[in-house]
Amino acid sequence: MASCCANQTEVSNRGDTLKRVVLVGNPNVGKSVLFNALTGAYVTVSNYPGTSVEVSRGNATIQGRSWQVIDTPGMYSIHTITEEERVAREIILHETPDVVLHVLDARNLERMLAMTIQLIEAGLPVILVVNIMDEAERMGLKIDLNLLQERLGIPVIGAATARKRGLDQIRSALASYASGKEGAAPMQFPYASPLERNVQEVVGLMKGEYILSRRALAILLLQRDEEIVSLVREREGEGYAAIAAKVASISFERRESFHLDLSLERNSMVRNLVKGAFVAPDTRVVTWSEHLSRWAVNPLTGVPLLLLVLYFGLYRFVGDFGAGTLVDLLENRLFMERFNPWITGWVKEIVPWEIIQELFVGEYGIITLGIRYAVGIILPIVATFFIFFSFLEDTGYFPRLALLVDRVFKRFGMTGRAVIPMVLGFGCDTMATMVTRTLETVRERVIATILLSLAIPCSAQLGVIIALLSKAPGALAVWGGCLMLLFVVVGLLATRVLPGDAPMFYMELPPMRLPQVSNVLTKTYTRMQWYFLEILPLFVLASVLLWLGKVTGFFEKAVDAMTPLMASLGLPRETAVAFIFGFFRRDYGAAGLYDLQTKGLMDARQLTVAAVTLTLFIPCVAQFLIMKKERGWKVAGAIGLFVSCLAFGSGYLLNQVLLITGLLT
Amino acid sequence: MKCAFCGHEFDEKEARQGCGACPGGCHSVHCPKCNYSNPLEAKLIRKIRSLFTRNDDQGGDGA
Numbered sequence: 001m002a003s004c005c006a007n008q009t010e011v012s013n014r015g016d017t018l019k020r021v022v023l024v025g026n027p028n029v030g031k032s033v034l035f036n037a038l039t040g041a042y043v044t045v046s047n048y049p050g051t052s053v054e055v056s057r058g059n060a061t062i063q064g065r066s067w068q069v070i071d072t073p074g075m076y077s078i079h080t081i082t083e084e085e086r087v088a089r090e091i092i093l094h095e096t097p098d099v100v101l102h103v104l105d106a107r108n109l110e111r112m113l114a115m116t117i118q119l120i121e122a123g124l125p126v127i128l129v130v131n132i133m134d135e136a137e138r139m140g141l142k143i144d145l146n147l148l149q150e151r152l153g154i155p156v157i158g159a160a161t162a163r164k165r166g167l168d169q170i171r172s173a174l175a176s177y178a179s180g181k182e183g184a185a186p187m188q189f190p191y192a193s194p195l196e197r198n199v200q201e202v203v204g205l206m207k208g209e210y211i212l213s214r215r216a217l218a219i220l221l222l223q224r225d226e227e228i229v230s231l232v233r234e235r236e237g238e239g240y241a242a243i244a245a246k247v248a249s250i251s252f253e254r255r256e257s258f259h260l261d262l263s264l265e266r267n268s269m270v271r272n273l274v275k276g277a278f279v280a281p282d283t284r285v286v287t288w289s290e291h292l293s294r295w296a297v298n299p300l301t302g303v304p305l306l307l308l309v310l311y312f313g314l315y316r317f318v319g320d321f322g323a324g325t326l327v328d329l330l331e332n333r334l335f336m337e338r339f340n341p342w343i344t345g346w347v348k349e350i351v352p353w354e355i356i357q358e359l360f361v362g363e364y365g366i367i368t369l370g371i372r373y374a375v376g377i378i379l380p381i382v383a384t385f386f387i388f389f390s391f392l393e394d395t396g397y398f399p400r401l402a403l404l405v406d407r408v409f410k411r412f413g414m415t416g417r418a419v420i421p422m423v424l425g426f427g428c429d430t431m432a433t434m435v436t437r438t439l440e441t442v443r444e445r446v447i448a449t450i451l452l453s454l455a456i457p458c459s460a461q462l463g464v465i466i467a468l469l470s471k472a473p474g475a476l477a478v479w480g481g482c483l484m485l486l487f488v489v490v491g492l493l494a495t496r497v498l499p500g501d502a503p504m505f506y507m508e509l510p511p512m513r514l515p516q517v518s519n520v521l522t523k524t525y526t527r528m529q530w531y532f533l534e535i536l537p538l539f540v541l542a543s544v545l546l547w548l549g550k551v552t553g554f555f556e557k558a559v560d561a562m563t564p565l566m567a568s569l570g571l572p573r574e575t576a577v578a579f580i581f582g583f584f585r586r587d588y589g590a591a592g593l594y595d596l597q598t599k600g601l602m603d604a605r606q607l608t609v610a611a612v613t614l615t616l617f618i619p620c621v622a623q624f625l626i627m628k629k630e631r632g633w634k635v636a637g638a639i640g641l642f643v644s645c646l647a648f649g650s651g652y653l654l655n656q657v658l659l660i661t662g663l664l665t
Numbered sequence: 666m667k668c669a670f671c672g673h674e675f676d677e678k679e680a681r682q683g684c685g686a687c688p689g690g691c692h693s694v695h696c697p698k699c700n701y702s703n704p705l706e707a708k709l710i711r712k713i714r715s716l717f718t719r720n721d722d723q724g725g726d727g728a
Contacts, residue, residue, distance in 0.1 A: 028673060028674065030674055032675060033674060033675075162667070162674055393669040393670070394669065396672065398669075398670050399670060399671060399672075417699075420670060420699060420700070420701050424701075424702055431693065431702050434702075435695075435700055435701070435702055437700075438699070438700035510671060510672025511672075522706065522707075522710050523669075523704055525707060525710060526692070526704040526705070526706055526707045526710065527704050529707050530692035530704075
């Protein structure tokens with residue numbers, strides 16, 4: 001074939017030393033993972049000339065020979081529609097690949113093989129990589145790779161590149177191509193006679209030299225591919241008029257049926273190819289995970305399931321076990337009974353100055369308050385929370401939750417996509433505020449930022465508050481009810497006040513599965529590590545500032561200034577201390593409340609009012625700074641002011657309601 | 666790595682990193698598809714994992 005000759009000429013012109021392999025395939029089939037596995041660190045990513053599409057290039061040494069590896073954007077067909085597809089085809093057309101690695105998803109083999117046929121038909125040196133084999137095997141799909149190889153006449157390799165499976169075979173197949181030992185010639189795929197006759201009529205008129213085969217170009221001409229029309233016009237010169245006339249005559253003759261016939265023919269080819277080579281399980285067994293998946297997205301079953309998840313995950317595991325049992329063990333038994341008395345005695349022995357003693361082991365001392373809060377209270381709570389969070393994350397429950405709440409969130413001017421920052425907010429509101437930038441409209445971002453800073457407590461705060469309130473019957477329900485009510489009211493108000501329309505939401509659901517224990521523990525460790533590294537210095541700094549405040553008398557004055565405000569909420573004077581802690585970090589404030597409760601300074605009503613006010617209270621310093629970065633000073637300042645006023649206003653109203661109704665007394 | 670939210674498989678290098686606000690550097694990798702913030706594996710875990718991976722590879726080659 002002329003195209004092959006042209007290809008060989010260009011390859012030899014480039015010299016034998018540098019071979020070129022181009023990765024092609026649909027989006028999300030693991031091309032980039034394979035690209036990185038082949039190239040390692042030597043990669044450049046740049047825009048393809050004249051486009052905004054990024055193309056990665058890297059070098060690899062395979063069995064002693066140098067290769068340039070090019071990762072193309074996702075494409076569905078050689079007949080291009082999107083800019084990404086055009087760039088991918090441009091690379092095939094102009095970069096003269098020695099090998100084209102077609103990567104496809106084993107789970108969707110039948111759908112993706114049509115492009116393999118097109119690549120073979122185009123006369124390209126193709127290696128087929130049937131990727132994601134591990135998932136396909138898990139689904140019970142059986143693929144006879146040898147039979148497929150025999151029918152296609154090209155190397156076919158089963159792989160799971162994310163698990164590094166099949167990489168050696170891919171390298172060997174590339175090396176074989178480079179040394180000219182690629183094996184049998186690719187198969188020909190003839191169409192039924194009328195269509196085949198039309199293709200041959202156009203091919204017969206073509207005289208130019210091309211990278212792609214004339215057969216493939218003839219089909220693309222008949223599909224009215226504008227770029228191919230320009231290319232053929234340029235290469236054929238005067239002969240183009242006859243080709244154009246023939247194409248016009250066939251198009252007129254076949255009217256709209258060409259595309260349909262071609263598509264049907266290719267489907268039939270693929271069916272013949274996979275017959276006996278691709279076997280799906282006889283009876284479609286609906287697994288437990290599929291049942292669970294359906295229940296999770298259906299409002300009738302999804303809401304009870306969500307409540308069960310919250311009850312067992314948050315209330316029993318984080319609240320009872322983490323914030324109850326583990327905190328009792330660390331905070332009371334370890335710190336209060338053993339470590340604090342020992343360290344206090346030791347510091348007082350070696351440091352003669354009372355003021356310095358106070359800095360380390362006093363009421364607001366770095367060790368006796370800052371480290372005790374961080375290790376004794378926050379650490380066990382975040383550990384249990386992150387175990388629960390990572391477990392839920394790995395089951396694939398979160399995208400289903402997004403789908404479940406999509407309808408409700410639309411009423412608040414957001415889509416189910418906003419579940420991502422909301423869910424992350426239960427881990428850390430600072431990180432979640434940053435993720436709001438992924439929401440489609442500015443309006444959605446602002447609403448999500450308001451709700452995050454108002455009604456979504458971070459992991460440590462949530463855990464401490466659940467632990468606090470679970471000891472008082474009904475208090476947790478009142479707290480949860482207040483938060484939910486404000487979430488709904490503020491969401492509804494925001495969607496009316498802020499202009500704009502709610503965007504559309506669409507997302508694919510990954511399969512639900514049982515998480516791996518090692519993965520959950522790894523994630524928990526990772527999250528805890530950065531969380532702890534982040535909070536410990538801040539807790540130490542806050543302790544130093546509080547100590548300074550105490551030494552200078554400023555702290556006492558601040559508590560005095562806040563006393564009337566606390567009184568209006570029906571709270572004792574000491575609660576002001578927790579609120580001052582809360583200025584530094586949400587969890588620091590919550591830990592302060594926990595301390596007050598263990599000292600028996602508050603009853604159930606006061607605890608609930610304090611917990612509601614503190615949860616709604618202004619975001620921590622880090623969250624505020626991210627709010628400023630993402631939304632600007634004006635919006636961040638307005639949100640901070642609005643949230644603070646709403647927090648104290650709600651606390652005041654709640655206290656009045658509880659006093660009048662006699663609830664929680 | 667695989668995004669813990671949408672299941673999209675991607676390479677850490679192609680993903681946008683976090684905001685950089687965390688003390689001690691960035692600890693998250695944002696999924697290029699949905700932008701979910703995935704935790705970046707701790708160095709210790711990475712070292713342990715690479716130890717096992719290398720052993721596996723050697724075993725595979727040898728076999």
